[in-house]
Amino acid sequence: MSSTAPDDGNDAGTEVLPRPGLTYFIGRRIVAPLLRLIYRPRVIGARNVPRHGKIILASNHLSFIDSLVIPMTSPRRVQFLAKSHYFEGTGLKGAVSRSFFTAIGAVGVKRGAGQAAQEALEQSRRIIDTGAAFALYPEGTRSLDGRLYKGRTGIGWLALTTGAKVVPVGLIGTNEVQPVGAKFPRVRRITIAFGEPIDVAHYGPAESGRARRQATDEIMAAIHALTGQELAGTYNESPPANTVERVKRALRPERL
Template structure:
């Protein structure tokens, strides 16, 4: 209920007025059934505009810390992130990655749409970076298609490091579903997992028009920080 209130009553109308978002390719989103929306990641704003423009509810895995704060501020953050369709994932400890994977697979098998950023973090410079293979493990375990999504303009509306958003027209480009049923039963094969991930990233590159960099974005950010 809170998700739909945020989308159609509170946050959604404001975003539509100030950013005039447009979407193309909605016909590629199935009316029902589990599917992964794999998006490029330019800005925090991506997680606002993608759910706004897709009729079905999208669930994003998010850091557990967003939901565990105390006091008024903690309550407001928990309410907000729940309202925009995020579910808490514990990313600490050796089994954290598997726990996150299991949560997403459970949602997909139950017929939900799960939103994933294969790069693992926001692009530091607007280019598209190497995808992590966690998405391919979800594909192999849940047996669902992947729909590539290109967010355009969110980095202009919400540049990295900015505290205030700037009015800027946002576009959401949704591509044709990618089917990987030919790989079923081959889970655990690193070559297969990398092949699936690279195919997804290639589709994102074509859809977004971004320059592709065959390096993990997280490593680039670490180098910049150093």
């Protein structure tokens, strides 16, 4: 794996965020080669990942280990958001959790809908604006049935707002390594395909809902071309808990 780091690309007004430190580089130099030796991942199109500048790696999501696989095989350093509780534990278990997620380039953030979702997008934007390679799952959460779900337009907003190119990523077989409900991963060969970078700027400004939707749909189509998954044609989300939640979803057709 290349050790090339991205340009800092900091603007004077950009908030400086924590960057991966020693633990990350230990994971990259020791853990990643070990995992590559065990799982022998088939990596396709790594040259499609620009070695410098702002990029977003947009991937399908089949398993918990996806967040290991992408940093393990990406030719440059990757950061992404993870649930804040992974960083907030106490005692030995909390320390191990923090070290592990730091090692794979995660940044803690509170998850949720509405304001929480928008704050997560803003945190993502700040990371991308440092010149980092930022990874995310446009589906929002992992697919439990193996189908590819409709992309949430946060990816379109991020790409249009930051001007970052989007590299579609197709993960194949990670659900066989750690199926839903499995406590421990199994040894199975996986495939990681990096597609050609996509520039969505021609769709218009980030303020346009139509531009966000069109940009997102192009990105999801590129992911589908890499994976060949069956298309679900809907968003991946749990059923509404009550009538109020059903009404909120009906009034908020665009998913962040």
